[in-house]
Amino acid sequence: MLLNDAEIERYARQVVMPEIGEEGQKKLLSAHVLIVGAGGLGAPVIAGLAGAGVGHLSIIDEDEADITNLNRQFIHNLKSLSQPKSVSAEQFVKGLNPDIRLSCHVARFTEENAKSLIEPCDLVIDCTDNPPTRYLANQICQQLHTPLIFGGAVRTDGQITSFIPGEPNSPCLRCIFPQTELDYDQAPSCANAGILGSTTMVIGGLQTAEAIKIIAGFGTPLVGRLLLYDGLANAFTEIEIAPNPACPVCSL
Ligand SMILES: [Zn+2]
Numbered sequence: 595m596l597l598n599d600a601e602i603e604r605y606a607r608q609v610v611m612p613e614i615g616e617e618g619q620k621k622l623l624s625a626h627v628l629i630v631g632a633g634g635l636g637a638p639v640i641a642g643l644a645g646a647g648v649g650h651l652s653i654i655d656e657d658e659a660d661i662t663n664l665n666r667q668f669i670h671n672l673k674s675l676s677q678p679k680s681v682s683a684e685q686f687v688k689g690l691n692p693d694i695r696l697s698c699h700v701a702r703f704t705e706e707n708a709k710s711l712i713e714p715c716d717l718v719i720d721c722t723d724n725p726p727t728r729y730l731a732n733q734i735c736q737q738l739h740t741p742l743i744f745g746g747a748v749r750t751d752g753q754i755t756s757f758i759p760g761e762p763n764s765p766c767l768r769c770i771f772p773q774t775e776l777d778y779d780q781a782p783s784c785a786n787a788g789i790l791g792s793t794t795m796v797i798g799g800l801q802t803a804e805a806i807k808i809i810a811g812f813g814t815p816l817v818g819r820l821l822l823y824d825g826l827a828n829a830f831t832e833i834e835i836a837p838n839p840a841c842p843v844c845s846l
């Protein structure tokens with residue numbers, strides 16, 4: 595027996611799936627995932643992975659929960675306002691699944707802590723809306739050969755892809771978005787352009803699915819494919835993305 599009785603009961607709806615079974619569930623329970631950002635994308639990702647039984651979640655976010663977050667960031671609530679999001683994320687997970695081991699950091703993801711945060715993890719999920727943080731997570735994941743699931747959402751639009759270092763057809767974030775950070779400053783943000791909670795739930799839900807598939811080893815991850823979501827039409831488009839042989843991050 596790979597799982598105890600309580601685990602078989604709690605995760606019954608996954609264990610019964612032939613793609614997962616006890617073996618896949620054991621892999622999920624043994625996995626350590628870093629979630630960078632406990633906001634719009636982080637909320638469905640944290641809830642989804644804690645519910646699925648990913649055994650160890652590291653969460654880093656320096657922000658405090660704000661009333662304007664609550665249209666989408668359902669892991670926070672009125673009692674969380676003016677508390678660090680990492681703290682309310684921790685409380686949410688403890689209420690949902692107290693068996694999950696948590697490492698919650700009220701801090702900014704920086705060059706000083708990025709490597710030590712990513713090194714013990716099997717996988718990283720980029721749930722930020724901050725280009726320098728995204729590029730930093732990408733750079734360290736490439737260095738450490740750690741899979742990174744990228745997601746973005748604004749208004750009714752979203753995008754998602756997975757970067758798996760070492761896979762020959764896997765680009766990195768720099769390969770597909772080589773712009774400077776200044777260019778990114780012109781991009782629409784949730785604060786100035788708006789965001790529907792359904793958009794972050796779709797993209798965060800897809801990031802959760804990617805993580806579960808990559809950890810448990812089934813399905814086809816979004817490697818070499820950027821999936822675009824158009825919430826106005828409820829339509830998805832897939833763009834083929836390839837490694838850039840001149841990429842300053844992954845081609846070295
Ligand atoms: Zn690259």
